[in-house]
Amino acid sequence: MPSDVTLALGGPAQDLLFREARTANSFTDEPVSDDTMRAIYELIKYAPTSFNGQPLRVLLIRSHESRMRLVRNMSGPNQAKTHAAPLVALLAADLEFHETLPRLLPHLPGAVDMLADSAIREEAAVFNGAMQLSYFILGVRAAGLAAGPMIGFDEDAINKEFFGDGGHKVIAVVNIGKPGENAWHPRSPRLAYDEVFTVV
């Protein structure tokens, strides 16, 4: 049963971000500039995280050597995609993000102490990193590009290879570019509203 309510967000924007956007599995050769990534970030940075903690850190894999270090730690089916994408971004959660809170959350000086425990802090870093991964995917789409987020990789190996300090945890690798030929699988089913929402 469709809803009769019309959203404030216009139809073309709905299509661009949600309805027609798809996870891409192939891309054209057209490069994606750092300036485009900056424009994306300057938009999505405003979306909320708890305690305004913003734990997301992004490595843009530009050098051939970095690309090879990443590809060999991707799972089998993801290797070719990661090798071929015009731009690959490695998204990680900064496990020491609390150190920045005095600047990011000046009106709540006690927040740092609430994150003193490293297990609680890691949980918060990954949770908010996952929230920011969503903003990142929608930001890529807002730039007219397609995102191919992947979680199939050797997490420990990538953490060590790219963040030797142990203070970061990779949460996703995202291929970015203009969609190529046969970029999409058929769309998989979504849950119905009544399977997800319950009035209590």
Add this chain to the structure above:
Amino acid sequence: MPSDVTLALGGPAQDLLFREARTANSFTDEPVSDDTMRAIYELIKYAPTSFNGQPLRVLLIRSHESRMRLVRNMSGPNQAKTHAAPLVALLAADLEFHETLPRLLPHLPGAVDMLADSAIREEAAVFNGAMQLSYFILGVRAAGLAAGPMIGFDEDAINKEFFGDGGHKVIAVVNIGKPGENAWHPRSPRLAYDEVFTVV
């Protein structure tokens, strides 16, 4: 340094979802209908989750009794906000979401087995639930409403009170409505692009 790149998403949509939207702390009395929530879901359901798992479940707190059961388990400063909001949504991750995968991911029948371990499954449920929380917040904004997401509550008590089966984990409580008077705190700082992005 601002970017020279113009995004495909139009300026009004950028403002609605990111730039002018803010986490609201007070709301008008105007109600938010189930039909509006349905319209929001029919848009955001298309955004991606890993394995297309869609673990998010939402309780719309409509009855006075449900509201009271929730309010008393919110942390101090969140109680009044949760009491007053026109609509309160309790967002949870379904820890048994893998049971739906044969329907949601028909082309990858092995995915269910990869989630057989309950600890791995909980991690995946919460991670993807956090991703869907972001889509939900942006969906509320797409409807011209403001969201007030909160994580300050007694998690164990809410899990027991609303999901006695132990198969769900609350991840956020979100107040929803038209922003009221003095709805916003001043915007807290965001990290600069060069603090978040590194080219390697």
